[in-house]
Amino acid sequence: MILDERKRQILESVIKDYVATAEPVGSRAVVRKHALNISAATVRNEMADLEDIGYLEQPHTSAGRIPSEKGFRYFVDCMMENENPTDEQIEVLRQFMNDSIQEWSDVVQVVGSFLSKVTNYASFIIVPSVKFSQFQSLQLIPIQEGQALVLVITDVGVIMHRKISIPKSINSQDLGVISDIFNRAFRGKKLTELQRSDLQILREELKIRRQVIEDSLEALDSLLDSPNDEKVIINGALNMLKEPEFKDLDKLSRILTLFGEDGSLKDILPEQIKDGVDIRIGQENTAEDIKEMSLVIAGYRTAGELGKIGLIGPVRMEYWKAAGTVESVLNIINEIFKNTTSDNKLFIK
Amino acid sequence: MILDERKRQILESVIKDYVATAEPVGSRAVVRKHALNISAATVRNEMADLEDIGYLEQPHTSAGRIPSEKGFRYFVDCMMENENPTDEQIEVLRQFMNDSIQEWSDVVQVVGSFLSKVTNYASFIIVPSVKFSQFQSLQLIPIQEGQALVLVITDVGVIMHRKISIPKSINSQDLGVISDIFNRAFRGKKLTELQRSDLQILREELKIRRQVIEDSLEALDSLLDSPNDEKVIINGALNMLKEPEFKDLDKLSRILTLFGEDGSLKDILPEQIKDGVDIRIGQENTAEDIKEMSLVIAGYRTAGELGKIGLIGPVRMEYWKAAGTVESVLNIINEIFKNTTSDNKLFIK
DNA sequence: TGTTAGCACTCTCTTTTGTTGAGTGCTAAT
DNA sequence: ATTAGCACTCAACAAAAGAGAGTGCTAACA
Numbered sequence A, B: 001m002i003l004d005e006r007k008r009q010i011l012e013s014v015i016k017d018y019v020a021t022a023e024p025v026g027s028r029a030v031v032r033k034h035a036l037n038i039s040a041a042t043v044r045n046e047m048a049d050l051e052d053i054g055y056l057e058q059p060h061t062s063a064g065r066i067p068s069e070k071g072f073r074y075f076v077d078c079m080m081e082n083e084n085p086t087d088e089q090i091e092v093l094r095q096f097m098n099d100s101i102q103e104w105s106d107v108v109q110v111v112g113s114f115l116s117k118v119t120n121y122a123s124f125i126i127v128p129s130v131k132f133s134q135f136q137s138l139q140l141i142p143i144q145e146g147q148a149l150v151l152v153i154t155d156v157g158v159i160m161h162r163k164i165s166i167p168k169s170i171n172s173q174d175l176g177v178i179s180d181i182f183n184r185a186f187r188g189k190k191l192t193e194l195q196r197s198d199l200q201i202l203r204e205e206l207k208i209r210r211q212v213i214e215d216s217l218e219a220l221d222s223l224l225d226s227p228n229d230e231k232v233i234i235n236g237a238l239n240m241l242k243e244p245e246f247k248d249l250d251k252l253s254r255i256l257t258l259f260g261e262d263g264s265l266k267d268i269l270p271e272q273i274k275d276g277v278d279i280r281i282g283q284e285n286t287a288e289d290i291k292e293m294s295l296v297i298a299g300y301r302t303a304g305e306l307g308k309i310g311l312i313g314p315v316r317m318e319y320w321k322a323a324g325t326v327e328s329v330l331n332i333i334n335e336i337f338k339n340t341t342s343d344n345k346l347f348i349k
Numbered sequence C: 001t002g003t004t005a006g007c008a009c010t011c012t013c014t015t016t017t018g019t020t021g022a023g024t025g026c027t028a029a030t
Numbered sequence D: 001a002t003t004a005g006c007a008c009t010c011a012a013c014a015a016a017a018g019a020g021a022g023t024g025c026t027a028a029c030a
Helices: A005-021 A027-034 A040-052 A069-079 A087-100 A104-119 A172-186 A196-205 A210-225 A237-242 A249-258 A319-338 B005-021 B027-034 B040-052 B069-079 B087-100 B104-119 B172-186 B196-205 B210-225 B237-242 B249-258 B319-338
Strands: A122-127 A135-144 A147-154 A157-165 A231-235 A277-280 A293-302 A305-314 B122-127 B135-144 B147-154 B157-165 B231-235 B277-280 B293-302 B305-314
Touching: A005 A027, A005 A040, A005 A069, A027 A040, A069 A319, A087 A104, A087 A319, A104 A122, A104 A231, A104 A305, A104 A319, A122 A237, A135 A172, A135 A210, A135 B135, A135 B147, A147 A210, A147 B135, A147 B147, A157 A210, A157 B157, A172 A210, A172 B172, A237 A249, A237 B249, A249 B237, A277 A319, A293 A319, A305 A319, B005 B027, B005 B040, B005 B069, B027 B040, B069 B319, B087 B104, B087 B319, B104 B122, B104 B231, B104 B305, B104 B319, B122 B237, B135 B172, B135 B210, B147 B210, B157 B210, B172 B210, B237 B249, B277 B319, B293 B319, B305 B319
Parallel strands: none
Antiparallel strands: A122 A231, A122 A305, A135 A147, A147 A157, A277 A293, A293 A305, B122 B231, B122 B305, B135 B147, B147 B157, B277 B293, B293 B305
């Protein structure tokens, strides 16, 4: 559907006004605020046309117009220009990442908070399961008489530590030997590639120190066991409190619960997203729970796996700003990855 | 102030009803629901007396009575019996702690979630700064060519890991030697007892491997630097959504923000609390932000330092249940500590 | 003297009714 | 094709009316 310039201007005015105020926009307001050289009556006619093709709608007869989801879609696809964060903001973020980031979990914190602070929407970051990270080393560390710590380190950092009991006869050199066995066997493999059978072979090969190895293997096993431990990190969920569309306590409650402690959000985000920044407006979302919200979402690749970052907000969203911010952040993440060899991802600094 | 039995019964009826319904309680309701052998008129007279001494109040002339904070206080001090969780619930918690708890951060998760789930209030746990935990060992672990991981382990678990660069000439045995030096020097000391001067001495004693030691010391240093890293863990904040007193969006927003991402709650809790389970009702709280909420709070000792666990909810709170639950949990925590020698706290299983 | 029934009174809450004003759609003039 | 003019619509707000729950007081009663 192609719109003439005037209709586009009117559509844009309505969208900008509505996004800013959450109120229906009347014909007078369009003329007044956007200094078009036409009368309110003309705007009314044009608006009626825009309503006919489904880009605007009226809450009731005597109200102004609000953009429909279809209208937002047209705007996003054909008219919108992304608005990036200021250079200053970008610089602050980049600085922060250089200064204080040790491993992936830090990246995620910093990026998440940046996204939500800059946009005033809720941000989410999905980190692929640690199962897809590359085994780097397993360390056995004596803690005290009869106890040791199993430490599993991958390219995204220290992903687990767990205590095991060890026979008193085993000293720290023995532990070193055992660690080395693991490391030689597994280094560089993805955890998902560690078949149970591999673990089994190791079990059988190493009759000595059997119990220690058993316990270490079990620790690794338990990592592989956890069905799907994608992590979701949500920031700025309370930004939703400000949005008038969620002033209804019931809605608010459902939304905050969604963002709540259980990480149920990840089941609700789309599996497939298109390259670059993908935007899902309201009903376009398949999950029932977010059909009155919009997503601005982008994928990033880490160790060959797909992670996601994005923003979630009301349909009445500043898509230009949201998309611009997500895009910028995505670029920074990719840039950081580019600067790290695949052998040296753990500490990305 | 001593109340006769009938007044006590009436006060209790009003409190129980009001807590359950959040509505003012009328004289008829008291008679009906609690089968007292007196007429509504008599109850009215008694209620008037209770109002005179400030235990009840009337929102307006023609409404029933609600308990005043003073009334709640009397009830809590002189009438209430704690209601403990069911044996089954306690058993589940104890089981869980035995099965799956590796270190302090796990305890805190499990306990927090238990408190909030059982009571339907928001729970908080304050964990004293790691600075007060006992240094157990510092481990230097080779990660890859030129890089090592500094791992600081105390009696509450692995409290930091950080990457440092190491000269290529240093091998893993060297790292072991260096770790041992740290361990001999510091084992068993509280981090707060590690004076900067101690670190300095170590620096000077060890001319060899200077850089590695420098970097490790710096990691320790940074732990001591962080001003006050008491941690606050909040669970079940969204339970507040259900309370009618917070149906006002503004209030709700302030409260949730308080529980929000920045952990500002810890500045608001009382410094001094009495032994056992302490209850702070409404205005009794010194902090402005929680003057319309109540706290049920208890202290626990870990490594000589005071931590706190508790619940926060509306003034109209089921104090008996809240206090009983906090008390039970406190007992379990103490029990666990009793079963662990002071040398063996890291993994409390 | 303590208790109770009866009753007028009070005050919130809900519903109803009236009013206002923003905004529209249509028509006729430009 | 555009616009001024005007009657019409409908949500939002306010005032008025009605209902109901609960009280305080008085007078009678055990």
